[in-house]
Amino acid sequence: MAYIIHENLWWWGKSYYIITNDGKAMVGLSINDEHPEAGYVHSLIVLESERQKGIGTKMLEKAESIARDLNLEQIYLQARKGTFVVDWYRRHGFEIYDENPEDGGGQVVAMNKWLKHETLGKLVTKLCEK
Numbered sequence: 001m002a003y004i005i006h007e008n009l010w011w012w013g014k015s016y017y018i019i020t021n022d023g024k025a026m027v028g029l030s031i032n033d034e035h036p037e038a039g040y041v042h043s044l045i046v047l048e049s050e051r052q053k054g055i056g057t058k059m060l061e062k063a064e065s066i067a068r069d070l071n072l073e074q075i076y077l078q079a080r081k082g083t084f085v086v087d088w089y090r091r092h093g094f095e096i097y098d099e100n101p102e103d104g105g106g107q108v109v110a111m112n113k114w115l116k117h118e119t120l121g122k123l124v125t126k127l128c129e130k
Contacts, residue, residue, distance in 0.1 A: 001058050016021055024050045027059040027068060027069050029075070038112075039067045041077040060092055067116055076112035086111075119128070 002021040007014060014113055015030040028043040046056045067075050077094070078101060079085045086096075089111050096112035 001055075003062055016063075016066055018059060018066070020055070020059070025055045025059050027063045028065045031070065031072070037073040039070070039072045039075045041065075041075050054084065056088075057092065064113075064115065071116075073116045074112050074114045078108040078110055080108050 003023055004019045006017045008017070012034075013030065013032040013036075015028060017026060017028050019026045025046040026043065027041065027045070029044060030040045031038070032040070041060070044056060044059060047057070061084075064075060075097070076097075079089055082127065086109060092113070094111040094113045096109045096111050101107060101108060101110040104110070
C-alpha cells in the first residue's frame with residue numbers, strides 16, 4: 001500500500017496526515033510540544049465500502065511506524081463507548097487508561113499503547129489498575 005504523508009507545523013506542535021494514495025483511508029497523528037513523548041491518533045477513517053479488508057490496520061501500523069521513527073514513547077486516542085472500535089483498538093494493543101476522560105462528555109474512553117518499553121508500560125498500567 002502506498003501512502004501520502006503530509007506534515008503540518010502548528011503553534012502547538014506538529015501533525016501528520018497519512019492518506020492512502022487511492023484516497024480510501026486516512027489517519028492523523030498529532031504531537032503537542034507540551035508532551036513531545038506522546039502522539040495522539042485521531043481521525044482514523046476508512047471508506048465504508050473498504051472496511052473489513054485490513055486497511056484500517058495498515059493505516060494504524062503506519063501511524064505507529066511514524067511515531068516510532070519520531071522516538072515517541074506512546075500513542076493515545078479516544079474511542080466512542082459502545083462501538084466496535086474499542087475492541088478493535090484493544091486487538092491492536094491499546095489499553096483503556098481512563099473510562100471517562102474529562103473532555104469526552106461521558107461518550108468515550110481514553111486508550112493508549114506503549115511503543116517504548118512496552119513490557120514496562122503494561123506493568124505500570126496493571127499496577128495502576130490495582
